[in-house]
Amino acid sequence: MAKKPSDDQEQDGGKIGGKIATRADDYPQWYQDVIREAELAEPAKVVKGCMVIKPHGYAIWEKIQRDLDARFKATGHRNAYFPVLIPQSFITKEAEHVEGFAPELAVVTHAGGEQLEEPYVVRPTSETIIGYYFGKWISSYRDLPLLVNQWANVMRWEKRTRMFLRTTEFLWQEGHTAHASHEDAKDEVERMLNVYGDFAEQVMAMPVIRGIKTDSEKFAGALTSMCIEAMMQDGKALQAGTSHDLGQNFGRAFDVKFQTEGGGLDYVWQTSWGVSTRLVGGLIMTHSDDAGLVLPPRLAPIHAVIVPIYRKEEEHAAVMEAAERIKAALSEIDISPPRSRYRDFVEVVIDDRPLRPGAKFYEWERRGVPVRIELGPKDLAKGQVCVKMRVDSAAGSGKEFIPEADFIAGFRARLDTFQSELLRLARARMHARMVTIDTWDEFLAAFSGEQSTFAWCHWDGTRETEAAIKEKTKATIRCIPLPGQGPDPEPGTCVFSGKPSRQRVLIAKAY
RNA sequence: CGAGAUGUGGCGCAGUCUGGUGAGCGCGCCGGUCUGGGGGACCGGAGGCCGCGGGUUCAAAUCCCGCCAUCUCGACCA
Numbered sequence: 001m002a003k004k005p006s007d008d009q010e011q012d013g014g015k016i017g018g019k020i021a022t023r024a025d026d027y028p029q030w031y032q033d034v035i036r037e038a039e040l041a042e043p044a045k046v047v048k049g050c051m052v053i054k055p056h057g058y059a060i061w062e063k064i065q066r067d068l069d070a071r072f073k074a075t076g077h078r079n080a081y082f083p084v085l086i087p088q089s090f091i092t093k094e095a096e097h098v099e100g101f102a103p104e105l106a107v108v109t110h111a112g113g114e115q116l117e118e119p120y121v122v123r124p125t126s127e128t129i130i131g132y133y134f135g136k137w138i139s140s141y142r143d144l145p146l147l148v149n150q151w152a153n154v155m156r157w158e159k160r161t162r163m164f165l166r167t168t169e170f171l172w173q174e175g176h177t178a179h180a181s182h183e184d185a186k187d188e189v190e191r192m193l194n195v196y197g198d199f200a201e202q203v204m205a206m207p208v209i210r211g212i213k214t215d216s217e218k219f220a221g222a223l224t225s226m227c228i229e230a231m232m233q234d235g236k237a238l239q240a241g242t243s244h245d246l247g248q249n250f251g252r253a254f255d256v257k258f259q260t261e262g263g264g265l266d267y268v269w270q271t272s273w274g275v276s277t278r279l280v281g282g283l284i285m286t287h288s289d290d291a292g293l294v295l296p297p298r299l300a301p302i303h304a305v306i307v308p309i310y311r312k313e314e315e316h317a318a319v320m321e322a323a324e325r326i327k328a329a330l331s332e333i334d335i336s337p338p339r340s341r342y343r344d345f346v347e348v349v350i351d352d353r354p355l356r357p358g359a360k361f362y363e364w365e366r367r368g369v370p371v372r373i374e375l376g377p378k379d380l381a382k383g384q385v386c387v388k389m390r391v392d393s394a395a396g397s398g399k400e401f402i403p404e405a406d407f408i409a410g411f412r413a414r415l416d417t418f419q420s421e422l423l424r425l426a427r428a429r430m431h432a433r434m435v436t437i438d439t440w441d442e443f444l445a446a447f448s449g450e451q452s453t454f455a456w457c458h459w460d461g462t463r464e465t466e467a468a469i470k471e472k473t474k475a476t477i478r479c480i481p482l483p484g485q486g487p488d489p490e491p492g493t494c495v496f497s498g499k500p501s502r503q504r505v506l507i508a509k510a511y
Numbered sequence: 512c513g514a515g516a517u518g519u520g521g522c523g524c525a526g527u528c529u530g531g532u533g534a535g536c537g538c539g540c541c542g543g544u545c546u547g548g549g550g551g552a553c554c555g556g557a558g559g560c561c562g563c564g565g566g567u568u569c570a571a572a573u574c575c576c577g578c579c580a581u582c583u584c585g586a587c588c589a
Contacts, residue, residue: 165589238589356549362549474585
């Protein structure tokens with residue numbers, strides 16, 4: 001209801017495209033703006049709580065998928081696919097599972113113009129139907145371990161949705177495995193957690209804390225859940241991946257028995273683990289800045305954009321010829337990650353649209369292209385290119401002039417440097433904000449209002465204390481850190497109750 | 512699901528209180544000329560069932576009722 005229509009426009013003059021709120025002013029708005037302006041996705045207004053993932057956003061997901069899929073294959077898993085509809089009765093077979101998911105199920109009651117005898121639920125996750133099939137496939141210890149993964153969509157009727165972070169329908173992968181012993185299952189849970197952790201850090205350049213969920217935060221139906229937690233720029237935590245030890249819970253519920261080596265009969269030990277399109281949200285909130293999206297090269301659909309600069313038509317022709325030459329040379333460069341099982345090559349776009357160069361600069365920055373090449377007559381004359389990296393300091397300065405041959409020869413190293421620089425910056429941010437807190441007053445101060453941080457605190461281990469902390473501050477115990485992921489275990493007293501504690505846990509507000 | 516806000520061209524908004532003048536503005540978009548190393552200027556254009564459905568009225572973007580969606584906050588969650 002601002003009376004001055006020009007107010008907002010003053011701020012960013014005649015900017016092309018929409019505006020992006022600053023992180024300091026309004027972090028949630030900034031997040032929405034980046035998604036819109038980078039053309040990653042938009043809300044599916046015609047379907048409540050769902051989103052349309054646009055090509056640029058989906059391309060990032062495809063890169064995530066490709067790398068993870070290779071990691072799953074490398075650890076012995078194979079892909080399979082199970083139905084999107086699950087008989088309602090399946091969901092109810094595991095007590096905790098049904099309790100956890102019942103409130104958010106979408107149920108199909110009619111099909112083909114008739115009411116169904118038994119309703120189907122749209123899968124919120126597939127433990128139950130996969131458990132059922134595991135029962136049919138497994139009869140002997142020789143059938144174990146059984147290691148499958150599924151790339152799929154799932155649906156959870158969430159009360160409150162946020163683009164990429166929590167939508168009614170989302171894309172993910174869910175690994176499901178069955179083992180002959182609890183030890184084997186536990187190894188699997190930890191193995192896949194490490195796959196996620198390595199992926200987050202090496203590919204997404206997103207540092208994470210690996211840990212174990214408290215009982216009240218664990219997966220519905222699991223014995224224990226492990227997780228990776230990432231810190232967003234506003235100090236809140238994002239659960240970026242989970243890996244669950246399901247024990248024999250689903251084996252019992254679906255009667256998945258096998259003959260042991262010794263001739264006995266036992267229920268299988270199962271695991272499940274997953275990451276989702278939520279990772280894209282994490283990516284945005286880890287690296288992006290007030291100018292828009294920032295992408296690590298390993299996930300960037302486009303690595304470099306060439307903006308031709310010219311005045312006369314002869315110049316245009318010459319510049320375009322050089323641009324094509326550079327594009328061809330760059331496109332040859334293999335930027336596959338070390339030891340990867342897929343090939344990745346540099347993707348280059350030449351932006352020859354009839355716009356002012358400056359307009360193009362802003363646009364490609366918003367989309368998160370790591371490298372910008374400005375190519376004009378002066379550069380051709382000197383055999384050089386003008387390069388600007390998509391770093392946080394951004395706008396105006398930071399242009400390098402490099403001989404063309406050197407630039408091409410050093411391109412892969414340039415991307416690698418950028419990649420590791422993003423990880424370094426994100427790590428620095430996370431560590432700068434991490435605190436150890438020992439008093440309740442300090443704790444309240446750290447989490448007052450919308451504030452959040454990663455706080456290492458002693459906790460007495462009780463559900464009551466956990467609930468009380470959450471009730472009073474909105475902060476939750478994100479995880480009990482694995483060795484090396486937090487402060488070394490030392491006894492202390494609970495930050496809330498003052499009772500004895502064995503080690504510090506990670507507390508933060510969470511997305 | 513509770514509270515609040517919002518819904519007008521692709522984006523951002525004004526207009527709504529107090530119903531009636533051709534539904535406007537900035538940016539973007541299309542055509543043209545000059546331009547071109549960080550959001551250029553000028554000229555000429557296109558684009559709207561004013562979220563949806565009812566109602567009141569001679570007349571509704573505007574008033575009333577219902578619904579839907581989005582955003583923020585809360586309870587629940589990847």
